[in-house]
Amino acid sequence: MENENLEIIKNNKRCKDFYLEITHEDKETHARVGLLHTPHGVFETPMFMPVGTLATVKTLSPEELYDMGAQVILANTYHLHLRPGEDIVAKAGGVHKFMNYKNAMLTDSGGFQVFSLAKKRDIKEEGVTFKSHLNGDKIFFSPEIVIGIEEKIGADIIMSFDECIPYPSSYEYVKNSTLRTIRWAKRGLDAKTRTDQALFGIVQGGEFEDLREMCAKELVKMDFDGYSIGGTSIGEPKDVCYKMIDYAIKYLPYDKPRYLMGVGSLDYILGAIEKGVDMMDCVLPTRIARHGTLMTHNGRINIKNTKYKEDFTPLDPECNCYTCRNYTRAYLRHLYVADETFGKRLLSLHNTAFLLEITKGAREAIKENRFKEYKEEVLRKYGDARGF
RNA sequence: GGAGGGGUAGCGAAGAGGCUAAACGCGGUUGACUGUAAAUCAAUUCCUUCGGGUUCGGCAGUUCGAAUCUGCCCCCCUCCA
Numbered sequence: 012m013e014n015e016n017l018e019i020i021k022n023n024k025r026c027k028d029f030y031l032e033i034t035h036e037d038k039e040t041h042a043r044v045g046l047l048h049t050p051h052g053v054f055e056t057p058m059f060m061p062v063g064t065l066a067t068v069k070t071l072s073p074e075e076l077y078d079m080g081a082q083v084i085l086a087n088t089y090h091l092h093l094r095p096g097e098d099i100v101a102k103a104g105g106v107h108k109f110m111n112y113k114n115a116m117l118t119d120s121g122g123f124q125v126f127s128l129a130k131k132r133d134i135k136e137e138g139v140t141f142k143s144h145l146n147g148d149k150i151f152f153s154p155e156i157v158i159g160i161e162e163k164i165g166a167d168i169i170m171s172f173d174e175c176i177p178y179p180s181s182y183e184y185v186k187n188s189t190l191r192t193i194r195w196a197k198r199g200l201d202a203k204t205r206t207d208q209a210l211f212g213i214v215q216g217g218e219f220e221d222l223r224e225m226c227a228k229e230l231v232k233m234d235f236d237g238y239s240i241g242g243t244s245i246g247e248p249k250d251v252c253y254k255m256i257d258y259a260i261k262y263l264p265y266d267k268p269r270y271l272m273g274v275g276s277l278d279y280i281l282g283a284i285e286k287g288v289d290m291m292d293c294v295l296p297t298r299i300a301r302h303g304t305l306m307t308h309n310g311r312i313n314i315k316n317t318k319y320k321e322d323f324t325p326l327d328p329e330c331n332c333y334t335c336r337n338y339t340r341a342y343l344r345h346l347y348v349a350d351e352t353f354g355k356r357l358l359s360l361h362n363t364a365f366l367l368e369i370t371k372g373a374r375e376a377i378k379e380n381r382f383k384e385y386k387e388e389v390l391r392k393y394g395d396a397r398g399f
Numbered sequence: 400g401g402a403g404g405g406g407u408a409g410c411g412a413a414g415a416g417g418c419u420a421a422a423c424g425c426g427g428u429u430g431a432c433u434g435u436a437a438a439u440c441a442a443u444u445c446c447u448u449c450g451g452g453u454u455c456g457g458c459a460g461u462u463c464g465a466a467u468c469u470g471c472c473c474c475c476c477u478c479c480a
Contacts, residue, residue: 064435085434123434144436175434244433272434295433302432302439355438
């Protein structure tokens with residue numbers, strides 16, 4: 012094993028402090044556990060990464076994230092570029108120092124905003140022109156500009172600029188977009204100057220097997236530090252999402268990290284881990300928490316429901332997070348109904364801790380070759396056909 | 400005692416003869432949220448066995464038709480004595 016690791020380090024030409032150490036693979040599935048070494052520490056995989064778009068995981072402090080076992084978080088290039096601007100972040104000494112977060116960080120490139128801000132942008136070969144959602148300013152993002160911004164922000168892992176393709180889209184559209192994303196990936200790679208950041212390529216290709224394959228193969232040829240699967244969990248049926256993962260993952264190198272973007276429901280997380288995914292991120296736990304929905308070992312609950320008014324039990328009796336150790340559903344409901352900030356904090360904390368706990372359990376199960384059992388038991392108890 | 404203003408659904412508040420079971424806001428209830436334009440958004444909120452039934456302080460009228468017009472009564476507020 013050690014010799015293999017050395018080989019991986021030697022072969023990595025891009026980021027000198029970055030490599031995946033796979034420590035065990037589940038006997039029955041493709042699930043695997045490992046240690047991802049980054050310039051800001053090592054984190055265990057598979058790992059769920061909370062999203063901190065604006066250099067903050069909404070309502071949570073870095074200490075709280077650390078305590079719940081979040082070993083890596085995201086930030087967003089588009090949003091930080093608009094506010095406060097990457098130069099400010101660079102002046103602060105990089106995003107870690109800026110936000111006082113000591114563990115690994117990853118920046119998304121703005122590729123998702125090409126999708127989510129579709130009404131405010133125009134895609135051309137050279138890049139994407141956004142109309143700022145804040146003040147209407149014209150913002151131009153090319154693959155080279157994006158890498159430049161990400162280098163100033165200074166996360167450990169940076170993402171190539173891509174287009175997150177809407178679903179459904181025609182074969183023709185997906186093909187053209189995917190080919191462009193591949194060209195953009197190359198341009199970003201060529202523009203990269205720092206050697207203390209890992210750069211990931213993003214596999215697009217929509218629901219089409221040949222396009223996913225083509226994209227994965229082309230990106231692998233470029234030898235990125237890791238690969239992600241994009242364009243998923245944007246409203247497509249569940250089986251389509253799993254297919255998109257299958258179509259891409261088999262062409263990704265075994266020894267490089269695989270990152271499924273934007274996935275945060277329990278069944279997707281466990282389903283992805285089963286297929287050999289190492290990292291995933293999602294706003295779901297924090298967003299739905301702020302809106303009163305909580306994930307528990309026994310299913311989703313909506314804390315604003317009247318039935319919790321006099322429920323003096325913990326949110327999730329099987330959860331050991333700060334919220335569940337110290338507060339009752341009745342109190343959490345009260346805080347939510349009264350629109351108290353502390354409520355949103357406690358709920359965000361729980362949901363995030365819950366997903367981290369589930370992935371931690373997954374890692375332990377993989378080490379003991381009982382991942383499938385673990386997954387089925389967790390989902391059975393969760394018992395929600397929608398997978399939330 | 401005199402002058403004026405007002406009583407509309409849980410609350411606030413529009414409406415001044417038919418298009419009104421009654422705008423809008425709050426409150427209530429339920430739901431959605433997946434690389435965060437999201438502390439946001441949507442539905443619902445008189446009763447109902449879904450046929451219909453009962454509403455705009457009360458009662459009595461005018462009218463084909465009244466929350467809206469008339470009379471009387473009951474409450475509330477402001478100002479003057």
